[in-house]
Amino acid sequence: MVARIAVIGGGQFGEMHLRAFAQMQREGRARLVGLADINEAVLARRHDQYGVAGYPDFKEMLERTDPDAVAIATPDHLHHDAAVCCLKAGKHVLIEKPMDVTLPGCRDIVNLAEERGLLVQVNFHKRFDPYHGRLRDLVAGGCLGEIEYGYAHIEDRIDVPRDWLRTWAARSSPVWFLGVHMYDLVRWLVRAEFRSVSATGSKKKLIRLGIDTYDSVQAKLALDNGGSFTVDSSWILPEAFEAVVNQGIRVVGTEGIMEVDSQDRGARACAGMPGGGAADRGPSMQTPNMGFYFEVKNGRGLPRYGGYGITSIQDFGENVNRILEGASPADLGGVHADGRDGLEATRVAAAVHESLEGGGRIVDLQRDGTAGPHALEQPSGTTR
Numbered sequence: 479m480v481a482r483i484a485v486i487g488g489g490q491f492g493e494m495h496l497r498a499f500a501q502m503q504r505e506g507r508a509r510l511v512g513l514a515d516i517n518e519a520v521l522a523r524r525h526d527q528y529g530v531a532g533y534p535d536f537k538e539m540l541e542r543t544d545p546d547a548v549a550i551a552t553p554d555h556l557h558h559d560a561a562v563c564c565l566k567a568g569k570h571v572l573i574e575k576p577m578d579v580t581l582p583g584c585r586d587i588v589n590l591a592e593e594r595g596l597l598v599q600v601n602f603h604k605r606f607d608p609y610h611g612r613l614r615d616l617v618a619g620g621c622l623g624e625i626e627y628g629y630a631h632i633e634d635r636i637d638v639p640r641d642w643l644r645t646w647a648a649r650s651s652p653v654w655f656l657g658v659h660m661y662d663l664v665r666w667l668v669r670a671e672f673r674s675v676s677a678t679g680s681k682k683k684l685i686r687l688g689i690d691t692y693d694s695v696q697a698k699l700a701l702d703n704g705g706s707f708t709v710d711s712s713w714i715l716p717e718a719f720e721a722v723v724n725q726g727i728r729v730v731g732t733e734g735i736m737e738v739d740s741q742d743r744g745a746r747a748c749a750g751m752p753g754g755g756a757a758d759r760g761p762s763m764q765t766p767n768m769g770f771y772f773e774v775k776n777g778r779g780l781p782r783y784g785g786y787g788i789t790s791i792q793d794f795g796e797n798v799n800r801i802l803e804g805a806s807p808a809d810l811g812g813v814h815a816d817g818r819d820g821l822e823a824t825r826v827a828a829a830v831h832e833s834l835e836g837g838g839r840i841v842d843l844q845r846d847g848t849a850g851p852h853a854l855e856q857p858s859g860t861t862r
């Protein structure tokens with residue numbers, strides 16, 4: 479028995495989900511049963527590309543296709559309603575990051591899933607980057623000694639908020655869209671919880687373009703193991719920048735250091751890269767991140783997709799297969815982020831915004847004694 483999977487949201491990133499599951503379908507490891515999107519043009523395009531049946535209303539799709547699991551790739555602020563609806567219908571869910579942009583919303587999702595024994599997986603795909611896996615192994619093996627400090631950056635080109643996300647960038651921020659990846663990555667790498675956060679940010683460039691959100695945010699995060707990390711997030715790099723995203727991390731301990739350039743994997747091009755997609759094309763020398771995504775054709779001319787952008791989504795399909803074979807979500811192991819991990823990343827992101835609005839004041843993340851993966855607050859009871 480293989481998982482029957484549906485997708486909600488077939489936009490820029492929803493397409494990654496369609497590719498990942500279409501490939502699993504070709505290999506007999508899953509079935510892609512439907513795509514819901516409010517935009518009929520998106521449904522028509524994705525049907526042509528992936529042969530997937532389209533539905534303008536996700537509730538209708540749930541009723542008509544009755545999937546085992548649903549992947550949600552709608553805009554950030556719309557994840558909650560779709561996730562709650564799917565969980566109430568008994569479906570396992572993969573939710574794009576951030577799980578939700580509110581803590582009460584995350585609690586709803588986690589509580590519902592735990593009550594019903596359903597899997598919630600959050601697509602923090604940086605955990606599936608083998609470079610980061612090596613870093614986690616070094617930390618876990620004690621090879622870096624006690625972790626003292628580190629730094630991470632994640633920066634998009636200006637066309638992402640200005641063009642790609644033009645209908646909803648003002649409802650997001652570099653923190654919700656980008657920083658949250660690194661908050662999760664740091665917590666996962668060093669296996670410690672965040673104690674407090676303070677942040678500063680700038681609103682200059684996007685506000686002049688009529689998009690009222692932060693250009694950039696610098697967050698200083700203190701961990702409960704005594705270490706601290708600085709995470710920079712922004713989405714105003716010029717269009718001539720060498721890639722759509724720039725990212726990296728470094729970790730320093732008492733006995734060692736590891737630095738990862740998570741963007742430049744050594745591939746350089748001054749035109750398109752075959753199969754690399756529009757994001758790899760630009761007016762200057764580009765460094766497409768082939769670790770994140772690549773496409774090759776097999777002997778039958780069918781595309782084969784790879785990279786951690788694909789494997790993190792397929793990991794959900796494999797996890798649902800295991801559950802269908804009798805495993806429970808708690809049995810799964812592996813590196814995926816579950817609902818409680820998603821909640822912790824949202825807790826940090828919300829506190830970063832709280833600090834920004836409070837002029838950079840330090841926000842205590844353990845003020846109510848609830849931070850940490852084993853301390854879930856009471857259900858909010860909200861179902862927005």
Ligand SMILES: NC(=O)c1ccc[n+]([C@@H]2O[C@H](COP(=O)([O-])OP(=O)(O)OC[C@H]3O[C@@H](n4cnc5c(N)ncnc54)[C@H](O)[C@@H]3O)[C@@H](O)[C@H]2O)c1
Nearest residue numbers: 487488489490491492514515516517551552553554574575
């Ligand atoms: N993991 C990553 O690195 C990564 C990268 C980019 C985006 N994302 C996340 O993926 C999600 C989608 O981002 P995107 O860039 O694809 O945005 P997008 O705007 O390109 O696509 C969103 C799609 O959702 C559809 N939609 C909106 N409301 C809907 C509804 N009620 N029901 C069904 N469909 C609906 C829109 O029509 C659109 O096609 C966001 O949460 C974003 O943060 C993740």
